[in-house]
Amino acid sequence: MKISVWATVVVLCLAPWCVRAESVCPRPEPGSMVEEPEDLRSQNGVLEAQLTASNAAQANGAIRYCYTDAAGHESPNLRVHPGDLVILHLTNALTEVGRGSTVPMPAHAHAHSAANPCTSGIMSPVSTNLHFHGLTIPPVCHQDDVMKTSVQPGDAPFEYRFKVPENEPPGLYWYHPHIHGFSKEQLLGGASGALIVEGIERAKKAAAGLPERVLIIRDQDLVNPNAPPAKSEPVVPKFMIDRDGDAANNGTGFGKPAKDLSINYVPVPYPDYPPATIKMRPGEKQLWRVLNASAITYLNLSVLFNRSPQPLGLVAMDGVPMNQNDSLKDSVDTQTHIGLPPGARAEFIVTGPAAGENALLVTRTVDTGPGGENDPNRMLAKIVASENAPETRSRLESSPEPLPPASEAWLGAVLPVRVRHLYFSEKLIDPNDPTSAVEFYLTVDGEEPRMFDMSSDIPNIVAQQGTVEDWIIENRSRELHAFHIHQLHFLLLDYMGKQLNEDFLRDTVNVPYYDGRSLAYPSVHLRMDFRDPNTVGTFVYHCHLLEHEDKGMMGSIQVKPAPAPSEHVASSR
Numbered sequence: 001m002k003i004s005v006w007a008t009v010v011v012l013c014l015a016p017w018c019v020r021a022e023s024v025c026p027r028p029e030p031g032s033m034v035e036e037p038e039d040l041r042s043q044n045g046v047l048e049a050q051l052t053a054s055n056a057a058q059a060n061g062a063i064r065y066c067y068t069d070a071a072g073h074e075s076p077n078l079r080v081h082p083g084d085l086v087i088l089h090l091t092n093a094l095t096e097v098g099r100g101s102t103v104p105m106p107a108h109a110h111a112h113s114a115a116n117p118c119t120s121g122i123m124s125p126v127s128t129n130l131h132f133h134g135l136t137i138p139p140v141c142h143q144d145d146v147m148k149t150s151v152q153p154g155d156a157p158f159e160y161r162f163k164v165p166e167n168e169p170p171g172l173y174w175y176h177p178h179i180h181g182f183s184k185e186q187l188l189g190g191a192s193g194a195l196i197v198e199g200i201e202r203a204k205k206a207a208a209g210l211p212e213r214v215l216i217i218r219d220q221d222l223v224n225p226n227a228p229p230a231k232s233e234p235v236v237p238k239f240m241i242d243r244d245g246d247a248a249n250n251g252t253g254f255g256k257p258a259k260d261l262s263i264n265y266v267p268v269p270y271p272d273y274p275p276a277t278i279k280m281r282p283g284e285k286q287l288w289r290v291l292n293a294s295a296i297t298y299l300n301l302s303v304l305f306n307r308s309p310q311p312l313g314l315v316a317m318d319g320v321p322m323n324q325n326d327s328l329k330d331s332v333d334t335q336t337h338i339g340l341p342p343g344a345r346a347e348f349i350v351t352g353p354a355a356g357e358n359a360l361l362v363t364r365t366v367d368t369g370p371g372g373e374n375d376p377n378r379m380l381a382k383i384v385a386s387e388n389a390p391e392t393r394s395r396l397e398s399s400p401e402p403l404p405p406a407s408e409a410w411l412g413a414v415l416p417v418r419v420r421h422l423y424f425s426e427k428l429i430d431p432n433d434p435t436s437a438v439e440f441y442l443t444v445d446g447e448e449p450r451m452f453d454m455s456s457d458i459p460n461i462v463a464q465q466g467t468v469e470d471w472i473i474e475n476r477s478r479e480l481h482a483f484h485i486h487q488l489h490f491l492l493l494d495y496m497g498k499q500l501n502e503d504f505l506r507d508t509v510n511v512p513y514y515d516g517r518s519l520a521y522p523s524v525h526l527r528m529d530f531r532d533p534n535t536v537g538t539f540v541y542h543c544h545l546l547e548h549e550d551k552g553m554m555g556s557i558q559v560k561p562a563p564a565p566s567e568h569v570a571s572s573r
């Protein structure tokens, strides 16, 4: 098996970019042990690091992307405390490799160091930048702006410098590039990493003292796109391939996935899904911090012992500890499966299997709708219990000081100043040709649906800092979308008409697809929090299926500063 793979590499890999591929962004073999990313920890309140964004084409034409730190570690964990200063020096070492040929570059992409990275807004396949998903930091250049900030190959290292807010909830956040039109390619290739705000055990006693493990699940183009399904799979209807060349949802839970998955870069390729390996001590409790860094794949995670789903003690979603709003702060929310749209995170306590027990981390199928991609059932990793399992890289503090109570009122208890209605929709360019291209929209109800234009200076929404708004977001299309907004978390009040009033916050939420029959479109009702002064500025909200975002499913919001107290007095007279 290995010999034939290498033979293919030799035959197809005579070009210089392919030789480079062997050394740039190297990846483990399928079935490998799941290694944790290296930890880069803040010291004396500062985390300073170099990150180089690199890429290289592989034999099958797919392009790998990764970040490497000064020591050559791939996509390290950035570990910070609330209040820390983060300084990152981002070097763009991306090259113009394409799928077997050179990607034609837009003329402006060659401008290189001539362009000001803060203002150029160049969005090309070799441009890059960083978004710090989930952090409430200012949307300005050198912090968390993705609308104009763009670093080109050949530019001097670009400095990111921001303060982690003192009140940032402790948990799992992440960093990834956000170049409009090219985000999908860079994420599919592997450009993503974890950012951990330390102190989750201060919010959740149950996590105190536990070994912790960061698991990053990414998707990538199929390694074996032409393989027939494994013999163990039930027969399913003939595969459909959508306009993007991905396997469409066949509704069975089986069949060819739209994308392969990897876990900490260990690929788990279709059709046999050879699982990666996680070693734990028998019966050991660990906190797993799982990030869905996929470009388009939904996850529905479960841990199975002898095929039976195990309780997972959910501690946090999207970086925010559960039970923010009640006296159950120390309780753990037990689930047997956890849904994660692209971009979302879950942190949960797992109890290891007994020695010799058959244990698996799997993702169960997600019905993405008739227009969605196929996300079938598949294995991710086998969990092997062994007394000599290696220690995890990190362990949570065993006697933490509890977090101080929140300084602001619970979001669910604040009255919104207004309700806005937005909706996801899609349009075939030629309504008579189902194979024609699709435009993707995220529209404020009443406006004309338009693909997002990053160069426009007119925001789609204007809000005011210090306020709270309710947004009702409908899905008028036949596939799932994942709503995400930069700079803030929101409260999910209502999901498809069902009142939830969750007691935690999210920054990414699934919006169910329209079935084509119901009188009303499915919707989510969110309470958006613009109280933090760090939300002042212009930033984006979008679908986190990056294929959709790249093709226009995005909008911009300007949050204006709260009026100064004197203006307040004047206007109230």
Ligand SMILES: [Cu+2]
Pocket: 480, 481, 482, 543, 544, 545, 548, 549, 553
């Ligand atoms: Cu979408």
